[in-house]
Amino acid sequence: MTHTILTLKESNATQGRMKRIAPAGLVFVATALGGCVSVSAPEEPIVIELNISVQQTVDVNLQQDVEDLIESNPDLFPE
Amino acid sequence: MNERNNMTSKRTGIFGLLAGIAAIGGIAAIAPAQNSAVSQAISQGIVGETASGYLGFAQTPSADLRAQVDAINLSRRSAFADLAQQRGVTRQQVAAETACSRLSSVPQGGAYQLQDGVWRTRGNTAIPTPGYC
Numbered sequence: 001m002t003h004t005i006l007t008l009k010e011s012n013a014t015q016g017r018m019k020r021i022a023p024a025g026l027v028f029v030a031t032a033l034g035g036c037v038s039v040s041a042p043e044e045p046i047v048i049e050l051n052i053s054v055q056q057t058v059d060v061n062l063q064q065d066v067e068d069l070i071e072s073n074p075d076l077f078p079e
Numbered sequence: 080m081n082e083r084n085n086m087t088s089k090r091t092g093i094f095g096l097l098a099g100i101a102a103i104g105g106i107a108a109i110a111p112a113q114n115s116a117v118s119q120a121i122s123q124g125i126v127g128e129t130a131s132g133y134l135g136f137a138q139t140p141s142a143d144l145r146a147q148v149d150a151i152n153l154s155r156r157s158a159f160a161d162l163a164q165q166r167g168v169t170r171q172q173v174a175a176e177t178a179c180s181r182l183s184s185v186p187q188g189g190a191y192q193l194q195d196g197v198w199r200t201r202g203n204t205a206i207p208t209p210g211y212c
Binding site: 059061062063065066067069070073074075076077078079 | 114117118121151154155158162166168172173176177179180181186
């Protein structure tokens, strides 16, 4: 019961705010539309960062395996 | 998800390494007598590590030395291939990673060859690591 009342109040408040902002900020929103388009940009760098971090862990693991290979085979890697 | 992948690859890596070591064992058993001659050639700057992950000749070797170094390089190639297969990377990637490690531990006075193909002798300073390291 309490939840229903709270939810209703919240949605009312949100709708009220949007109605007030929309007419006033319409021109600004239109002029700043170029900036709004760049919303897709933050998504790509995040994906690229993830790929790099995966690649780095693979490299680190390979590096460790190579070190093990060298240490285990002194005949193949004479000093 | 990353952690799970890492764990899987780590596990297969260890098994691969063990399999690789077992496979190399047969070849490596021949090596001990050769080692001293190759080690001596390395300390003399005749033989050195290259950016390819294999040993190379900074100076013209004797036929015997050449044969010994060639045998080591063949064994390395086989070891690289085994590790590469287990890790799902190319043999060249393993060889490159090996080169990174070996070039960073060339002793002072030791010969080494970077990607430009020029043989140099290491002085007091560290060897500049190849770009792929």
